[in-house]
Amino acid sequence: MNLDQFQKDLVAYASEIGIDKIGFASAEPFYNLRHRLIRQQQLNYQSGFEEPDIDKRTRPALLLDEAVSIIAIAIAYPSKMKDAPQGVKGARRGIFSRSSWGKDYHAALRERLTLLEAFIAAHYPDARMRSMVDTGELSDRAVAERAGIGWSAKNTSIITPEFGSYVYLGEMITNIPFRFDEAMEDQCGDCRLCIDVCPTGAIVEGGQLNAQRCISFLTQTKGFLPDEFRTVIGNRLYGCDTCQTVCPKNKRKANEIHPEFKPDPEIAKPLLEPLLTISNREFKSKFGYVSGSWRGKKPIQRNAILALAHFKEESAVPVLIELLLKDDRPVIRGTAAWALGKIGTEEGLQALKQAQHTEQDEEALAEIQKGLAFFAEELKG
Template sequence: MNVKEFQEELIAFASEIGIDKIGFTSASPFNELKNRLVRQRELGYQSGFEEKDLDKRTQPKLLMDEAESIIAIAIAYPSKMENAPTGKKGSRRGIFARASWGEDYHTVLRDRLRQLEEFILFHVPDAKVRSMVDTGELVDRAVAERAGIGWSGKNCSIITPEFGSYVYLGEMITNIPFEPDTPFEDECGDCRLCLDVCPTGALVEGGQLNAQRCIAFLTQTKTSLPDEFRTKIGNRVYGCDTCQTVCPKNKGKLNLHHPEFQPDPEIAKPLLQPFLQMSNREFKEKFGRISGSWRGKKPIQRNAILALAHFKEEAAVPELIDLLKKDERPVIRGTAAWAIGKIGSEEGRLALIEAMQKEQDEEVILEIKKGLQFVEEKGIS
């Protein structure tokens, strides 16, 4: 087999099946990356969703003995929503991050990688391949950077000249010795817009993220959100795009060419109040096909409550009171109590007083006290 010729055939095939960018790198260790990951762990900056074994994250040959190359792919997703609905008083709306618009990207990229695998094995029957998307051991961004997909921006995203940072990433380890591509030079220069506008200061410095402070991570947690971040989330129910939307390299990058990623406006920018009484089944039926649903209803519902407090949406108070009285989950009861206080109303004050007399959970009692303090500060008594 002429590897170089086959590599060109593979590149052409990737374009035919809807892969926007494909790059190649060696299966040699990511030594510098390991040093950074060790430092991230020491600082407590990791999200906890990552593979725990740092050797597996940085040594491809631990994942495939005969590994010679890694194929990196990128597929662009849209940055603009057409016919986006507008929220208003009485019908407030939340927002899912752009990476969660349309069909779950894990499904789409795995399908594209499966087609690449079949193409490779048809032409090279004794080839070995192993693909992964997002949840694999390797660090997608590190592979993409070394394979020439784009450069690693200060916002910790891979930035491509063609599509900006609005790209999904995946990779495949193989025993075929493909010719490596040349990495991009960093083009961020002196720009630090993403660092300056990060709502929580999660971007510690260019290329270093404290995931524990990142809204994209915080919106996926299932516990009560720390007070510090509750007013920072705004109307985000999943993820955060701020460090991407301000990036000059993303200007004019609409990426509307993949139909499967076109958002349903009513799902990508949903009404908030229906989340308050939504069943698990209803949530799965409506939102189950998007990637932002992977943690289930609870985090989204908690975020919707915080968003209603952000808007001070009085129309939501009766349903929030209902959650405070009846929901079995302390996180939801407590968040509802906090939100009721933030919105501030006589109806809410009376409900908080009543709940204080009946509540047994210490954390929820603390949230009720916070809520009562809010209404007292507003002069509602």
């Protein structure tokens, strides 16, 4: 079979199965990326979620024998939510980032990549393939950039002309010598809005992200959130979209294309207080299909507590006291203590005084002291 024609047929098939962009790149090593990753490790900017072996991240041939090409795919996801519920006093709401509004993108992209693999195998029985999405060794963004899906923006996202940066990325390494697409020129220009408005200064400079300060990363951690970030997390439960929503290239990119990514407003913007007492079974049943649930309920609950503190929501005080005195997780007890101090009710103060005599965990006890300190500061003021 003529390879050029097959590549055209593959592109057409990709569109039929719901792939919005497809590109083809060389499987040569990613030398520039390697230098950036080494520098990232030296500066301790990595999140810890990524593959630690830089060779595996930058040398596709280590992942598939006889690797020649990489197929990059992108699927657009929506940036607008219709009929979004508004939080009010007594019924505050949190927010999941847009990338977690619908069906878990890992599953959605893997389904499409599996179909692509079957299509290729039907025409090239000797084809070797290895697909990955997000949690694979390769950098999805580096592959997408090389394959002409979009350009690597200053906020480190891939921006496509058609869908902005609201795209999920995946790739397939193969031994088929496809014709390669050209990389796209950077179109950010002098714009630095994403750098200037990042709530934590995580975007150190154009194309350089300190993941340790990125809210998207911080909301996925399971321990105590460092104090400096607690007041800027707002009502974010998972992820952060600030550097995307301010980007001029994302204006008017609604991307209402795939029904599976259409958000359920009660999932994407859930009430905060019910999250504090949700069981594991209920959490999995309600939120298990979205990507933001991958770390379990604990980070979401911790973030919900911080959001209630952000709102100074007094209606949450009784449940926060219950968590402070009875929850078996030190992070939840301690975060509840901090929140009670921020909210500042007399009921919360008495609960903190009680807890300081019974708490056995040193970190949780330190949070109780922080909570009590808020009351002391209030008296001084």
